[in-house]
Amino acid sequence: MDAIRDIEVVVFDVLGTLVDEPSGLRGAIREAVPASDEAHVDELLALWQRYGEGQQQRIGRGDRAYANTSVIDAEAAQLVAARAGFTDLPTVARLATAGQRLPAWDDSLAGIEQLSRHFPVLGLSNAAHTALLRLNTHAGLRWHQAVSAEAVHAYKPAPEVYQLAVDTAGCAPDRVLMVAAHAWDLRGAQAKGMRTAYVHRPIGDPPTSRDTFDWRFDGLRELVTVLMAT
Secondary structure (H helix, E strand, C coil): CCCCCCCCCEECCCCCCCCCCHHHHHHHHHCCCCCHHHHHHHHHHHHHHHHHHHHHHHHHHHHCCCHHHHHHHHHHHHHHHHHHEEEEEEEEHHHHHHCCCCCCCCCHHHHHHCCCCCCEEEEEEEEEEEEHHHHHHHHHHCCCCEEEHHHHHHCCEEEEHHHHHHHHHHHHHHHHEECCEHHHHHHEEEEEEEEEECCCCCCEECCCCCCCCCCCCCCHHHHHHHHHHC
16 A cells, blocks of 8 residues: 555546446437437447447557547447438537537546545546547536647557656656556556556456556545545
8 A cells, every 4th residue: 555655646537437438429329319229229339439449549550640539429420320320410410429428427526526635636538628628517527637638649548648647747657546447548557657546337448367457446436545545
């Protein structure tokens, strides 16, 4: 626990860690195609997710020039509309902004609020600047600062995104704690020398037996209890 006492800044992943991204996207798709059954909505959600993840990976490999999440989400919305068979432009446009209307997990708001009394608390997200601003407002997330990977034209787990967080924190990497529900995200932070804490979420990417993250928590309340005890 001595290492906990060395933490100066806490950095949170947003999508999946503090907000329930699949639930929000599913709700927006259901709104766009209200006559669809749950199986069809799940199919459309999977299409959206595969496309978004695939485009971010293409950008990471250098196969596509950088495009922010607002652009990629608009493309995903067009794909969903084509698959579902609707062409109403206002409906497609609203669906394209679904990523700005994601619900927070039950413990997210209180957890951030409690930690922010004792630590600088940052959000670090792949979401575009404008999308992140609106998402924070919709979900009720209150940061000291929200940082978008758009600033470095990259997507996590690219090392420059974590360097952006360290530079924003203004202290040594080993005094910055990265909190995420995705093992792949924490591996990227760990490679830049940041401390790491995995928080379990139903839709996250759990650690494997080979991962050596500093801490693992069942939820945000447990993480807050440990940090606040220092």
